[in-house]
Amino acid sequence: MSAPEHIIREQYTVDGDDFQAAGGASSAMKKLLRSLGVPPDAIRRAAICMYEGEINMVIHANGGEAEVTFDGGVITMTLRDTGPGIPDPELALREGWSTATDAIRDLGFGAGMGMPNMKRNADEMTINSVINQGTVIVMTIRV
Amino acid sequence: MTIGDIQTLLGAEVLSGEDLLGQPVLSACGSDMMSDVLAFVKEQSVLLTGLVNPQVIRTAEMMDMRCVVFVRGKKPDGAMLTLAKAHDIAVLQTPLRLYTACGRLYAAGLKGEDG
Numbered sequence A: 001m002s003a004p005e006h007i008i009r010e011q012y013t014v015d016g017d018d019f020q021a022a023g024g025a026s027s028a029m030k031k032l033l034r035s036l037g038v039p040p041d042a043i044r045r046a047a048i049c050m051y052e053g054e055i056n057m058v059i060h061a062n063g064g065e066a067e068v069t070f071d072g073g074v075i076t077m078t079l080r081d082t083g084p085g086i087p088d089p090e091l092a093l094r095e096g097w098s099t100a101t102d103a104i105r106d107l108g109f110g111a112g113m114g115m116p117n118m119k120r121n122a123d124e125m126t127i128n129s130v131i132n133q134g135t136v137i138v139m140t141i142r143v
Numbered sequence B: 001m002t003i004g005d006i007q008t009l010l011g012a013e014v015l016s017g018e019d020l021l022g023q024p025v026l027s028a029c030g031s032d033m034m035s036d037v038l039a040f041v042k043e044q045s046v047l048l049t050g051l052v053n054p055q056v057i058r059t060a061e062m063m064d065m066r067c068v069v070f071v072r073g074k075k076p077d078g079a080m081l082t083l084a085k086a087h088d089i090a091v092l093q094t095p096l097r098l099y100t101a102c103g104r105l106y107a108a109g110l111k112g113e114d115g
């Protein structure tokens, strides 16, 4: 596709105190990718990854930062938070595994489906987490 | 089936997106868990739910859905309707319960993901 020297980079802040506003970063990214002419299927997969990650940062980690880059061929999403960390990322990737409270389930989340869904939709996903320091999740989508 | 047909079948009120009633829809899903909608929905363009918060509209937006139906007379607030408008998502409200609303649409030919 377009020349690799032209890398698009956007940064979004995810407010951990505002569940109502969650999804704003994912929405902005979706708009950005559409404006860059990325095919709908890749946009959909990226949006699901970003939105699941964004919601996780809000409900599990008190917010964080999201960065999106697009080099013409690959979308890279990096989600960084300074939350409690994920003790066992392998376990977190298992369907149905969740530490969510009933209050979170009342909001329509907390089924333990988000991380496996991110893994399924991304072409690659890495989780780096340190207890009491935070979590960095990188996901890539090939366009 | 169109969004307008859904309105008629469910005796629903259109809260947002009067201009979208002519749009065709091919399949639907019903759930109060957005986790499940995000994980299992593929091409469905209608979401029926008893959950009311802005993340319902966000979920529909992420999944490229065209219509959200709130069941049991649940009323979304103005911010949710503004969000829906911005993304061309029609918002309907029906007094019916989730099971009944889904059943009526299914009986009228609106399929789910698994048939």
Ligand SMILES: Nc1ncnc2c1ncn2[C@@H]1O[C@H](COP(=O)(O)OP(=O)(O)OP(=O)(O)O)[C@@H](O)[C@H]1O
Pocket (backbone or CB within 6 Å): A052, A056, A057, A060, A061, A081, A083, A084, A085, A086, A092, A093, A097, A098, A099, A100, A108, A109, A110, A111, A112, A113, A114, A115, A116, A135, B035, B036
């Ligand atoms: N950014 C994060 N910081 C700390 N813990 C996290 C983070 N993201 C996920 N987790 C942990 O991993 C678990 C699994 O995450 P996952 O997204 O699969 O499920 P969930 O968020 O609990 O529910 P769902 O995604 O279905 O709404 C969470 O319950 C939580 O314990």
Ligand SMILES: [Mg+2]
Pocket (backbone or CB within 6 Å): A052, A055, A056, A109, A110, A113, A114, A115
């Ligand atoms: Mg989650």
